[in-house]
Amino acid sequence: MEKFIAHQIKLVETERKIDVEDTLKLLSAYAPIQLQRRGVALVGLKVLERVWEERVDLELANPSILPPIFPAHKITTGDIVGLDEYKKDKPSQQGGKWSGVVLRVTDAKITLALQDTEEALPSEIQERCQIMLKGLERLQKRCEEGGSSLINVLLGQSDLSTAMPSTDIDFFDQTLNESQKEAVRFALGSPEVALIHGPPGQLGKTNECLSVVPPTYLSVSSEMSFDIDNDDVVFKRWYVDNLVERLAQHRLDIVRVGHPARVLPSVLDHTLDIITRTCDSGQIVSDIRKEMDETLAKIGKTKSRSERRSMYGLVKNLRKDYRVREKKVVDQVLNTAQVTISTLNGYDDLAASKNMWSREFDVVIIDEATQALEAECWIALLKAKKAILAGDHLQLPPTIKTPIKLNMNKKSKKGGLSTDTDLSTTLFDRLLSMYGNNVKRMLMVQYRMHQKIMEFSSKELYDNKLIADKSVADHLLADLPDVESSENTDVPLVMMDTSDTGLGHEITDDAQEEQSKANELEVELALTHIRALLRDGLQEDQIGVITPYAAQVSKLKRDIREHWPRIEIGTVDGFQGREKEAILLSLVRSNDTGEVGFLAEKRRLNVAMTRAKRHLCVICDSETLLGTKGGSNPAPRFDGGFLKRWMEYLSEESDLRFSEFIAV
Numbered sequence: 006m007e008k009f010i011a012h013q014i015k016l017v018e019t020e021r022k023i024d025v026e027d028t029l030k031l032l033s034a035y036a037p038i039q040l041q042r043r044g045v046a047l048v049g050l051k052v053l054e055r056v057w058e059e060r061v062d063l064e065l066a067n068p069s070i071l072p073p074i075f076p077a078h079k080i081t082t083g084d085i086v087g088l089d090e091y092k093k094d095k096p097s098q099q100g101g102k103w104s105g106v107v108l109r110v111t112d113a114k115i116t117l118a119l120q121d122t123e124e125a126l127p128s129e130i131q132e133r134c135q136i137m138l139k140g141l142e143r144l145q146k147r148c149e150e151g152g153s154s155l156i157n158v159l160l161g162q163s164d165l166s167t168a169m170p171s172t173d174i175d176f177f178d179q180t181l182n183e184s185q186k187e188a189v190r191f192a193l194g195s196p197e198v199a200l201i202h203g204p205p206g207q208l209g210k211t212n213e214c215l216s217v218v219p220p221t222y223l224s225v226s227s228e229m230s231f232d233i234d235n236d237d238v239v240f241k242r243w244y245v246d247n248l249v250e251r252l253a254q255h256r257l258d259i260v261r262v263g264h265p266a267r268v269l270p271s272v273l274d275h276t277l278d279i280i281t282r283t284c285d286s287g288q289i290v291s292d293i294r295k296e297m298d299e300t301l302a303k304i305g306k307t308k309s310r311s312e313r314r315s316m317y318g319l320v321k322n323l324r325k326d327y328r329v330r331e332k333k334v335v336d337q338v339l340n341t342a343q344v345t346i347s348t349l350n351g352y353d354d355l356a357a358s359k360n361m362w363s364r365e366f367d368v369v370i371i372d373e374a375t376q377a378l379e380a381e382c383w384i385a386l387l388k389a390k391k392a393i394l395a396g397d398h399l400q401l402p403p404t405i406k407t408p409i410k411l412n413m414n415k416k417s418k419k420g421g422l423s424t425d426t427d428l429s430t431t432l433f434d435r436l437l438s439m440y441g442n443n444v445k446r447m448l449m450v451q452y453r454m455h456q457k458i459m460e461f462s463s464k465e466l467y468d469n470k471l472i473a474d475k476s477v478a479d480h481l482l483a484d485l486p487d488v489e490s491s492e493n494t495d496v497p498l499v500m501m502d503t504s505d506t507g508l509g510h511e512i513t514d515d516a517q518e519e520q521s522k523a524n525e526l527e528v529e530l531a532l533t534h535i536r537a538l539l540r541d542g543l544q545e546d547q548i549g550v551i552t553p554y555a556a557q558v559s560k561l562k563r564d565i566r567e568h569w570p571r572i573e574i575g576t577v578d579g580f581q582g583r584e585k586e587a588i589l590l591s592l593v594r595s596n597d598t599g600e601v602g603f604l605a606e607k608r609r610l611n612v613a614m615t616r617a618k619r620h621l622c623v624i625c626d627s628e629t630l631l632g633t634k635g636g637s638n639p640a641p642r643f644d645g646g647f648l649k650r651w652m653e654y655l656s657e658e659s660d661l662r663f664s665e666f667i668a669v
């Protein structure tokens with residue numbers, strides 16, 4: 006156990022070191038315009054207006070086209086950024102003169118929450134890892150003191166207790182299906198820990214499934230990243246606010262820990278900051294603050310030295326009284342709340358903030374736990390008597406910079422506490438490895454996809470147990486209002502195959518980091534299919550275009566945004582958790598050696614193939630992806646044939662179209 010915790014600490018320290026080094030290298034090695042070409046900076050901006058205290062809006066100062074649109078970039082909501090004076094040919098100041106958090110990203114405007122800093126590198130870049138290290142250090146200390154029943158089960162030092170599913174439950178949501186109700190019963194009846202496995206298509210249902218709560222509980226969310234950049238943006242750090250909105254409907258006493266400038270307006274009244282200002286005891290604190298401000302204003306106008314000394318003494322006493330009363334108000338609000346909601350590990354709204362650090366909860370629920378590092382989870386779990394983790398370990402793992410090890414299926418003798426893992430192995434993964442299905446219940450009904458879109462994923466990854474709800478099982482684009490029946494709107498699956506050309510079409514974009522790949526032919530085919538869908542009556546905001554490669558995202562945006570600005574375009578990773586009526590998926594890889602890169606990662610493919618609700622159009626070179634290219638020495642694959650079987654499934658079950666017969 007001691008070796009495992011030490012291993013986790015080492016992993017986090019390594020991640021922090023790489024994160025800082027990478028940032029410093031980028032900022033010192035490239036001029037701003039070069040950073041913009043790599044998608045990690047935007048230049049030539051102006052401050053539009055100050056929206057709220059620390060918040061500012063930024064837009065292009067001298068746009069070359071109207072309406073003004075940012076060039077392709079990787080900046081998303083929740084990112085920590087630096088803001089500096091633009092000097093055309095000089096490397097940026099490391100970190101910038103100011104640092105802040107991105108609150109909102111659209112095509113033409115970015116909103117930041119700023120914090121002044123004089124440091125060369127914003128400390129927030131390291132904060133995520135620093136907080137995790139503190140959590141692991143506390144875990145180490147707790148273990149030395151004997152741990153707790155939860156800690157010991159999570160670390161394999163005690164056996165998992167048998168769940169006693171509750172039967173007498175009054176569900177808030179009467180529309181829950183049987184697998185969801187069973188998951189609730191199992192979670193409430195599990196003495197220490199329960200895993201809720203939610204495959205794709207559970208969006209909008211999993212949260213209600215977990216909404217039967219005991220007297221005090223902490224709900225935290227990993228920082229799910231949504232790379233969406235139009236006016237319907239879903240906020241990376243504000244994903245947790247959806248929980249607040251849902252639970253507020255049931256008249257629960259909810260507190261959202263987080264800065265008011267960084268939460269959705271609809272949940273503002275539930276934030277700790279607003280509640281402590283508006284409650285009765287909070288009014289007294291506000292009055293003390295007002296008296297302090299008035300006294301400080303008088304000091305500047307007073308010439309008498311003795312009077313100034315007296316007023317400084319008064320301010321000192323008022324500040325002391327203010328801090329004591331403020332702490333009491335915060336404690337009162339948090340102690341009386343039924344539900345406290347936060348992110349796991351973020352920017353002043355996290356489970357590790359000073360107001361949350363020493364609190365204990367009956368239950369901690371971690372949503373999207375499979376996208377959270379294990380070290381992040383311990384920040385919240387050290388406050389828990391019991392834990393519920395929800396997520397899908399068969400979709401993408403946490404985003405990390407340290408290299409991922411291959412073939413890490415070794416299970417150590419000490420309860421699965423392997424020291425041969427990397428940060429991509431989550432707590433959810435480890436508990437499944439330790440306890441198997443005894444610790445898990447799966448939600449089996451999905452509410453997103455046509456059954457044909459769902460079928461392959463269900464068979465390959467979910468033991469063929471995933472069921473399409475009758476409301477979505479047979480729905481097609483042609484069933485939407487004002488959409489005409491056509492060869493495109495009457496089919497759930499289309500495959501546009503470029504292998505008929507006999508050529509390799511992928512190119513390497515050296516301007517992108519890690520030499521990202523692109524494919525111009527697939528861009529042309531995507532444009533053709535989009536035009537056809539729009540002619541049939543589909544709306545722009547009902548269409549999404551995704552691809553695994555950043556360079557392809559840039560080329561798609563280049564050709565699509567000018568004509569159809571409301572079509573969402575992003576990476577597969579950025580679309581996790583998202584859905585659209587129609588999805589176009591450009592797989593890019595098309596070469597003579599059968600190289601597929603990270604398309605061999607079946608979790609990424611699982612995300613890609615499950616974003617569409619009614620229509621999925623896959624644009625690809627089937628021969629490259631099947632592995633039939635490359636002669637007698639094809640490129641090695643590590644996916645167990647997953648990609649090959651998907652190509653075979655599409656060839657059999659989709660409306661197959663060859664590129665030379667498609668008018669582009």
